[in-house]
Amino acid sequence: MRIISADYIISAPGPKQYPEGEQPEIAFAGRSNVGKSSLINKLVNRRGLARTSGSPGKTRLLNFYWINKDFYFVDLPGYGFAKVAKDVKAQWGKMIEGYLRERENLRAVVHLIDIRHAPSKEDVEMHQWLIHYEIPTIIVVTKADKITRGKWQKHTKLICESLGALPDTPVVIFSSLTGQGKDQVWEILSGYIG
Ligand SMILES: Nc1nc2c(ncn2[C@@H]2O[C@H](COP(=O)(O)OP(=O)(O)OP(=O)(O)O)[C@@H](O)[C@H]2O)c(=O)[nH]1
Numbered sequence: 001m002r003i004i005s006a007d008y009i010i011s012a013p014g015p016k017q018y019p020e021g022e023q024p025e026i027a028f029a030g031r032s033n034v035g036k037s038s039l040i041n042k043l044v045n046r047r048g049l050a051r052t053s054g055s056p057g058k059t060r061l062l063n064f065y066w067i068n069k070d071f072y073f074v075d076l077p078g079y080g081f082a083k084v085a086k087d088v089k090a091q092w093g094k095m096i097e098g099y100l101r102e103r104e105n106l107r108a109v110v111h112l113i114d115i116r117h118a119p120s121k122e123d124v125e126m127h128q129w130l131i132h133y134e135i136p137t138i139i140v141v142t143k144a145d146k147i148t149r150g151k152w153q154k155h156t157k158l159i160c161e162s163l164g165a166l167p168d169t170p171v172v173i174f175s176s177l178t179g180q181g182k183d184q185v186w187e188i189l190s191g192y193i194g
């Protein structure tokens with residue numbers, strides 16, 4: 001995908017602030033710190049477009065990015081961040097769920113999982129939830145640079161099994177550090193953007 005423009009539009013707490021119009025949207029979901037914002041930046045070749053950080057919980061609202069004046073990337077707040085108060089977590093949960101369930105512009109969700117670890121209970125819940133609501137999902141196993149290439153397939157297979165992923169769900173091994181998997185992610189996303 002040739003990126004002509006990528007602009008931050010808004011950080012939305014709810015539907016009132018979502019952009020107007022019928023442009024397709026791709027949302028990025030996953031645990032806090034898994035690399036959602038880094039994936040977005042890598043895909044659009046803009047280092048600082050989506051804010052990234054070593055401290056989890058950076059993305060607290062639904063961040064909309066307008067790509068090529070054609071479609072949106074939506075960076076969702078990460079789940080499973082321990083250092084967040086229960087009521088705040090519940091509020092984030094509602095915000096994410098509300099968007100995923102009700103947003104007609106949504107075409108697909110990229111579900112990110114760290115290649116190094118078995119999926120958490122929340123990862124599995126999120127994945128099963130996406131299946132239940134029949135939301136097209138792409139699994140991106142990320143931070144591939146952190147383990148040796150020889151372990152990629154085995155880890156990925158275990159992750160998909162633990163998530164209970166459907167057999168036809170696309171899976172991409174990715175690294176925002178090396179760019180591994182970037183073209184493959186675009187190839188899949190292009191099919192949803194039209
Ligand atoms: N080595 C390596 N580090 C990565 C990769 N992707 C992300 N990181 C690092 O992991 C940390 C978290 O990345 P973010 O992109 O901010 O994660 P996030 O999922 O947006 O986090 P929240 O906004 O808190 O939900 C940062 O320090 C990134 O530099 C990757 O593929 N490889």
Ligand SMILES: [Mg+2]
Binds near residue numbers: 036038
């Ligand atoms: Mg983020």
